[in-house]
Amino acid sequence: MALSIPSASARQWKYDVFLSFRGETRHGFVSHLYDELESTGRIKTFMNEEKLEVGKAISPNLLMAIEESRLAIVVLSPNYASSPWCLDELAKVLQSMEGRDRILPIFYHVDPSHVRHQLGSFAEAFTKHEENSRHSKEKLDQWRLALKNVADLSGWDTKNCRYFKFHHGLFQLSSKRSPLMILNQLDGPGMTSLRHVRKDDEITAIGVYGMGGVGKTTLVKHVSAQARELGLVNYVIRAVVGQIPELRNIQGTLADQLGLKFKKEETEIRRAARLLEGIMRGNKILIVLDNVWQRINLSRIGIPSYNELHGCNSKLILTSTRMNICYSMECQARIHLDTLSEEDSWNLFVEK
Template sequence: MEFYQYVFEAMRMIIVISAVTVQWFGVIASLKWIWKNWFIIVVIVTWNVIATLGWIWKHRFSYMVETPEPIAEGNQEPVDVDASTSSAPRWKHDVFLSFRGVDARKGIASEIYYRLQTRKGIKIFMDDPDLQVGNVISPTLLTAIKESRFAIIVLSPNYASSTWCLEELRYICECMKEDEDRILPLFYYVNPTDVRYQKSSFGDAFTKHENSGRYGLEEMRQWRAALNKVANFSGWDTKNYKTERALLDAVEETVCDKLRATELELKMSIGGFEVFEATKQAIDQVMNALKDNEATTIGVYGMGGVGKTTMVNYVGVQAQENRLFDKVILAVVSQNPDLMKIQQTFAEMLGFELKEKTEIVRARELKKKIMRGTRILIILDDIWKRIEFSDIGIPSHNDLQRCNSKVLLTTRKLDVCRSMDCHANIRLNILSEKDSRSLFVKEARKYPLDKSSNFYDVASEVARECAGLPIALIAVARALRGEGLDRWKEAARRLKASQPPVLEAEEDVFKCIKLSYDYLKSDVSKSCFLLCCLFPEDYDIPIEYLLNYGIGKGMFQDSDMLDARATTNSAVKALKDSSLLLDSRHDVCVRMHDVIRDMAILISLSEDGPRFLVKVGCELKNWPRIDARKGYSAISLMKNKICKLPEELGIQNIKLVGESKYQDGSCN
């Protein structure tokens, strides 16, 4: 019934009541009596008007939903069926847990809650078991569903007997209809076919609902449609697992993978990110561009090591928490783009598998997946030259607008932003002298540093030499942790006197990384650091490979295998503590920032370096010509297309040769 019909009905009631009142007083009293008792008449008429207005107010929104409110059953409460579409300000919960209390609260639901919330720190919304029947909790639950990134539906034998559960499921499907990958069904000792077609216990439950006469046909149709829809989603089925423990392991792994592919991975990548003035300005500009309906491609450019990657990761987290986007996906492009790897990364983050083998077909499937979704922020990090979105599978400008999605890219050059037809080109500047000093003393663990301290002037001098580049500031600061004033003064002197063999634009970074390298306390740490530059950019470097290469270089001649492995692990830890290496997505691997990798190659080629020849990902088909007089001790030709080694290398001091054996760029 439409709202105006209710208004018409109310007016009709007022007229009828007034007519009856007039007729009544006309019969029992004269006009004189009415005149004498006018006050009583006013009271009666006023009471009728108030009662009518109250009736209108009470039913003012009932025209939106014609179904009666579900009745509370078991230990769960009625749901308000007002499907308001106002969006919450941020994702408050990672997972909303929907279940039938009598079937699952003390069993599978509690175990899922313990595994995810208690052990993994994943935010789970699970209704309060102490709520009494009749308490009005529906607004809380509706808000919780809206503010949850995923929903796990525990479909147990008695699930459909609760109209509360059915209405909750209907609302979940309504809220998440634009991205149904967020709904994760768990078929808990029920057959998915019985859920889909409402057979067995699900059919019996609907028979009872129909016979009760309390629910309308349209309402039950919506419940059936929700069950049919969720039964077609990919989830977990108890019959596929030998034990409940194995089932819970699978649930935990899937949820963690889905979250890791989005917010968890981004949050890990920003670590203790601190917003300084330069980054704040750029962040504000990027956020404004992301809110601009006309802009679909936003470019961020700035010097290597200035913090572009960390900043866009931070922006991704903020954009997702503020509900600008439902998903954020990120891939590193680098100097030699591996399109299949980029496509695979995006597919994993979107929660599906690319089975096709050719780039063209994979791009087509990826584009379909992105277009089927909505509000996806696609981050392309470290672009060096123009790359066609269509080659990856990223939709065009018009298609991105249709699905409310955008691309955010980072590069070192403004020209690349222009070549990519960015609608906004945003520069990330270096840190101010004040912010540089602040970051430096914090990383050196001298914070807060009073101006009267002997370290203050030296800290300012060292920070100034790092040229406002966070990567250089952090590397030098961590090298000086725990060192005395004399060591700090020596560092300042060496930075000033340094004459690096690099271009002017890179000399500040080089001298800072070189100082941090020189301050490493063990030769094994220095050797492991340089060995890492033999691998491709953004490569997950297996620590075991560093051990094997170290053995090949003769680093552990006086150690057995156990000691050599322990020494390698200690060296890797020292390098990570110095910010010369980064954590990988895999526990047994490490990564090296591309700027630091460039500097490591230069260090290896310096006067006292071991001299490495690195030609990675250059599309080489034949063994390159190598000047034997250069005295190279290691050659890396990974990710090329060289089929065989030459019969003779013609190099006397060579100890390592890394050829194109490792093609996938992954940690095996």
């Protein structure tokens, strides 16, 4: 997942991290996570200590803590949705932080699809909410949308990957793909290099490569958001390519972000022509192709040539695990992301 921390020059934050969680995880996973964050002496973390009472609304102090936090970590456990308090809290987190890459969901012994579509224990929780008639349909719909939106964010699934481990009784964020390790990429040499080439008018195609999990996607998302905020680009459009590129899906994803609508009967060639026209008609567009595994023909997608992109002040960034892809795609700048050291893994959290 991608978390980007707003500059403190724009706002002073009371907390670095807001923890959203269900009581079932308080004395295990969450308490160890909290201790690990606080042990640095540099990351101020909000962890609610209020005892919940049935029917009690979320407290104003808690709402204020969310607004005063730089980012949120949401621990989605099996009984998370059974708590109206947690659901209200989640809705507030999304309202305050969504769209700014400041939310990290951790799927703690739950399937992300169960959160997204309210299945399993999440379905049972909503059945009970509906049966007790305490909450309006509007409120239930708001909670369902909040769960869908948080599940759509890039996060960490503790069932599939061991991001966390206990060592000598202490909780450690030990994986190269742990949240804090990836966040550090946003304050490292890769960020500096990408910022530099982003501003270079002579460079149109940029390749970012490195082993899986070092934070390529996070880095590119952060730089793209900065470029938009600084007015270096007018639009950022992004598509995931993957091992087996689905041309129509890639075309549709890019077109949607440009406001283009394809008809089902349109061929890939026709779609490519319309997408090409839309990009060329625009100005200062940043195109991001994520997770590229093989050389792809950009014209088949509908992406202009590098010379054409240069002519309309636009750029292309691609990410890959393989350096040779950056060469075969003739990227004019190639940026390598190394694995992270634990010593530097906290930098982004405390950036001032």
